[in-house]
Amino acid sequence: MREKLFLLLANLFWAGNYVVGKQVIKETGPLWLTFIRWGIALIFLLPLTYLLERPRYIEVLKRWWLPLLVNGILGIIGYNLLLYGALKYTSPMNAAIVNALNPAIIVMFSYFLLKERITLMNIFGFAVSLIGVLFILTKGHLLFIFQANYNLGDLMMLLAGVVWALYSIMGRKLAVPPITATAFSVFFSIVTLLPFMFFHPFSLHELSKGGSIGILYISLFPSVLSFLFWNVSVKKVGPSYAGIYLNFIAVFTALITFLLGDSLSMPQLVGGGLVLTGVYLATAIPKTKASRSTDATVSSGH
Template identity: 45%
Template sequence: MKASLYLVLAALFWSGNFVVGQAAVASMTPLDLTFWRWALAAVPLLLLAHFIEKPDWRAVLRRWPVLLLLSALGMSGYTLLLYGALGFTSAVNASLITAANPALIVVMAVVLLGERTTRLGWLGICLGLLGVLIVLTRGELARVFSLSINTGELLMIGAIVVWGFYTIIARRLDVPAIAATAVQVVIATVTLAPFAFAMNVRFPDTAAEGWSLAYIAIFPSLGSYLFWNLALKTTPPGTAGNYLNLMVVFTAIITVLLGTPLTLVQVIGGLLVIAGVLLTGIKGQAKLKVA
C-alpha cells in the first residue's frame, strides 16, 4: 500500500515538472535547470538519508560505479533530455510519450532480465506504441516514414529510453533508497558543475524563475526521486513503470486548469496509451522466468 502511494505521489510531482519546466525553459537553459535542480536538492537529501536511514556511508560509497551510472542516466541524462524536449514540444505531448515508458520497461525487462509477458501484455505494448505514434505524427501516421517528427518529441523518446535503463538498474541496487538517491544527486551536481560554469550557468533573477526552480528542486527532485526509489525496493520495474501512466492524467488536468485545451489527437493517443498500459500492467504483467 505504501509503495502504491509513493508511486502515485512521484507521478503527480513529475507531472507538475512537465508544466513548470515548459514555462521555465522559456528563459533558462536545460543545463541551468538541471544543475541548480540537483545542487539545491543535494544537501537536504543527504540530511534526510543520514537521519532517517542512518546508512553505512562507507558501504554505500563502495557501490560508486553503479551509483555513478544511475546518476548519469536518471539525474543528468534524463533531466537534460526532458528540459531540452520541453523547449520544442508541449507538456502534454511530453507526458503522453512518457506514458509509453511502462510498456518500454516491460520490453527491457524481457530482454535484459529474462522476464516474460503474456499475449495481452504484448497487445498492450502495441497499443501504447500506436498511441504514441498518433501523438508524434499529429494523427498522420504516414509522417513516420518521412521522419517528420518534432525535435522535442525525439528528445523525449531518448529520455524514456534512458529512464527505462535507470529503472531496471535501480531495482537491483542493494543500497538504502534515500541514501542512493542522495549520492546520485551529489554525483550529478559535481559532474555537471564544470559544464555548468563553463557555459555561464545562470541563477534565476526573476520571481517567476525563482518559484519555478523552487518547485522543481523540492517536488520532482526531492519528492519524486525519493518516492520512486523507496517504491522500487518492494515493487518490480514493470509494475512501478505502470504508474507513470498517471502522469498523462495529472498533466492533462493541470494543463486544462491553466487554460490550455487538449486536441482530439492528444485525447485519442492518450486513451490508446492508457489502454495499452492497463493491458500490460494488469492483464499482461511480466513474470520472472523460472530457470
Template identity: 45%
Template sequence: MKASLYLVLATLFWSGNFVVGQAAVASMTPVELTFWRWAIAALPLLALAQLVDRPDWRAVLRSWPTLLLLSFLGMGGYTLLLYTALQHTSALNASLITAANPALIVVLAIAMLGDRPGALGWAGIALGLSGVLMVLTGGDFQRLLRFSFNLGELLMLAAIAVWSLYTIIARRLAVPAITATAVQVVMATVVLIPVAVATGAHLPQTAAGSWSLAYIVVFPSLGAYLLWNLALKTTAPGTAGNYLNLMVVFTAVITFLLGTPISVPQILGGLLVVGGVLLTSVRGAGKSSGITAPEKSVLRPRAER
C-alpha cells in the first residue's frame, strides 16, 4: 500500500513538470531552465545517492563514457527539447505524445537489440501510433498529407526519440539508479556551464518563475526519484512501470482544473496511447524481457521526462 502511494505521488510530481515547465518557459529560456534545474539538484541528488544506494564511487566512475553519453541524451537533449516544445504546444499534448514512449522503445529494441514483439506487442505499437497521430492532427488526418504539424509537437516527437535511445543504452548500465542519475546530472551541469555563461543564463527574475523552478527542482528532480526508487524496493519494475500511464491522466486533470479545455481528439488519442502502452506491458507481449518498455524506465522517467 505504501509503495503504491509512492508511485502515485512520483507520477503526479512528474506530471506537474509539464504544466509548471510550460509556465516556467514564459520567463526563462529552455537553456536557463535546464541548466538551473540540474545545477541546483546536483548536490542533493549526490547526497541522496549516497544515502539510498551507498555506491562504490570508483566502480561507478569507471562507466564514465556511458554515463556521459546518457547525460548528453537524457539530461541535456531530452530536457532541452521538452522545455522548447512547451513553448509551442500545450502541456497536455506534450504528455500525450510522451505517453507513446514505451511503444517507440519497443521499436528501437527491435532494431538495435533484436527483440521481437508478439501479437499483443504489435497491437500495442499500432494503438500507440494511432493515438499519437490523433493528437498530432487534432482528428484531422488530412494534416498527415499536408505534413501540417505544430512545431512543439514535432519537438516532442524528437524528445521521445532521444529518450527512447537513452533508455535502450541505459538498460546495459550496471550502476544503481539514483547514483547513475546523480552522476549524469553533475555531468550535464558541468557541460552546460559554458553554454549558460555564453547565453547569459540567469535565475528567474519574477516570483512566479522562482516558484516554478523551485517546484521543478524539489518535486520532479528530487522527490519523485526518491519515491520511485523506494517503491522499487518492494514492487516489480513492470508493475511500477504501469503507474507511468497515470501521467497523462494527472496532466489532463491539472490542465483542466487550471481552465484549459480538453478536446475530443485529445481524449481519444490519450485513450489509444494508454491502451497501446498497456498492451506492450502485458506478459507475453514480447519475446524477450526488453519488450516491456515501462519497466526499463527506472533510471530516468518519461516526463522530465
C-alpha cells in the first residue's frame, strides 16, 4: 500500500513540473531554471546517495566518469532544456502527452541500436502512440499531417523523447546505483553548464515570490522526492509494475490543468488516450528487456 502511494506521489510531483515549469520559465528562461533546479537538487541528492546506497565515490568517478558526464549532458542538460524550452510554446498538457511517448520510443531505439527483441504488438502499440501524438500536433486533422504548421513546443518535446531514449539506453550500461548515478550526472551537468551561465546573467533578486516558490517546488518535489519515492517503490514492487504508473503523469497533468481553470480540447483527450493505450501495448505486452530498463531509468528526467 505504501509503495502504491509513493508511486502516485512521484508521478503527481512530475506532473506538477510541467504546470509549474510553464510559469517559472517566464521569469528565468529554460537555461537558468535547469541550472537552479538541479543545483538545489544536488545538495539533497549527495547525502541521499550516502544514506541509501553508500557508494565508493572515488571508484565510481574513476571508472564511470565519462558515461556519467555524457548522461548528464543528455538526461539533465539536453532533456531539461528541451522540456522547459517546449513549455514556452506549448501547454503543459500537450507536453505531458507527448512525453508519455518516451517509453515506446525507448523500446524502438533499443531494437535498432541494441537489437533487443520486439514483437508485432510492440510495433502496433508504437504506431498507435505515434498516431495519438500526430492527432495532437495536427489538432485533430490527421489529413493535414504534411501541411500543418506544427507547434514548435510539441516538436521540441518529440526531440526531448529522442534525447531521453539515448540517455536511458546509455544508463543500462552503468553498473552504478540509480541515485548515485543521478547525483554524479547532475554534478557533471552543473559543471558543464557553469561557464555558459556567465554569458546569460540573471539575478535571483529579479524573481517574484511566486517564481521563488515555483523553483523550490521543482527542485525538491519532482527532482528529489519523486526520484526517492520511485526507487524505493521499484525495489519493492519491481520496475514492470511501477512502470504502469508512469501513465499517471499525463492524467495528473490533465487534472491539475482542469482544476486551475483551463479547458481540455477534444484533440488532447483523444490523442492522449491513443498515446497511453499505445504505450501500454508497446511496452507491456509482452514486457521486453528494453521496457524493463525504461522503467528503471525514466525517473530522473521529468
